[in-house]
Amino acid sequence: MERVAIIGASMTQFGQREAWIRDLIAEAGKACLEDAGVDSSAVEHLYVSNMSSGEFEGQGGIMNMLAHDLGVLPAYSQRVDQTSSSGGAGIYAAWQSIASGASEMTLLVGGEKMTHKTTGEATDIIASITHPDEYKHGVTLPSFAGMTARHYLERFDAPRESLGKVAVKNHKNGVDNPHAQFRKEVDLETVLESPIVADPLRLYDFCPITDGSAALMFCPESVAREYTDDYAVVSGVAGATDTHVVHERPDPTVMNGVVESGKGAYEMSGHGPEDVDVAELHDMFTILEFLQMEGLGFAGHGEAWKRVEAGDTERTGPLPINTSGGLKSKGHPLGASGVAQGVEIYEQVVGEAGPRQVDADVGLCCNVGGFGNCVITTIMEAGQ
């Protein structure tokens, strides 16, 4: 089977945008065609990662809309919804389309328009993914995070400050990302004194509500060489699903979807956690960065906080995590986030990350849907 390459990437400005979903995804898609140097007529498959355009703005059929707006007709088009991991699922779908031989040029665009809704309305749309027996209690994704963080801190005797340091690090990284929603450093005191959202977690432990879009262009490696010398290869990608009902998991501090998708991606790529030079993790909440570090083998169970305290995950550390600023600083437009993680890792392994660049041959991104319900892990490396 020929290896699957990525030859172009783009992302829009993340944040509060006037554009609606149609223009957001068209902006990223058009920019990705230009970045890859691919004519629209060459696109054979188009995937659009999006969680809830119907619920957020009453717009369905956005894959058809984008195909027409970008002039890629009659390419096969499909919307990919896997809640917050729709972007990662889009990477998996795009990879499958090339690896299977069904397509020789696949454009993936992820996007979401959210900020026109109030925080309560947006939170409710996101909470609608929960089981009816959870939803009726008013549970939200942030409240799952609060309960998990309390359990983690109590069980592993981890200092509350260690979670705050995740927010501080990711905000610092986001300063150098021109597309990030927040390009402002925060100090630990500000994080720890911000308003409580889901005790013990506070405002700065959470990502913002965001509009935005991101895109990647996939093709077989032999085709990639016709376009560029600088491309990335998807050497591993795998997805896994955990329980829908969060409290039914045997251990509240283990996300089995992370563990299993990580195992699959490592096995496929031939790499292990020790080979990963840079990672984008789904820091929708600070506690998620700990759980993914442990699930992916970057730290022992209950010990991720020690690596954060040691500075290992800083951009200058041995395992830089969320050099893009992560969801925390860059923003979290649901369907776009997993694609944007891929954009950052692509740029890191081909050496186009600018001031955020680290020494990276192998990069990993982990995109989490729900509260660990569906997870996609992708490993990329520079093409040769």
Next chain:
Amino acid sequence: MTMEAFVYADGSVGFPGHHLGLDGEEPVDTINLSEYTATVVTWTTSTATPPGVRQPNHLAIVEFDLEDHEVDTPVRALGQLTTGDVESGDSVRPVYVDELRDPTVGIKAGSEQEWDGYRFEPISD
């Protein structure tokens, strides 16, 4: 209303129930959890609540003490607390409530979603 956990042939017990267990088999029995006490595993007070949800909303994951049943796995539930004055490890009991949130607002308004259920009330020594 009861709070029915499903018992599966492989000895596992889960709440809420599923059409098939993780063993791929249909449930073989039920246990009414509302008749048992539980221990708080973890909890939170959520201040940013969606439309129709009380603010603040005290929530907990609790683990039931099914002393007269042999179960292979912990039996847990998530639910509202009657108070935010709790700690992990506290004992609680289920208390029936007609309406856990306002069913007329929110994205599931008008759906077949049921809105009654059980809150967890701390048991004083």
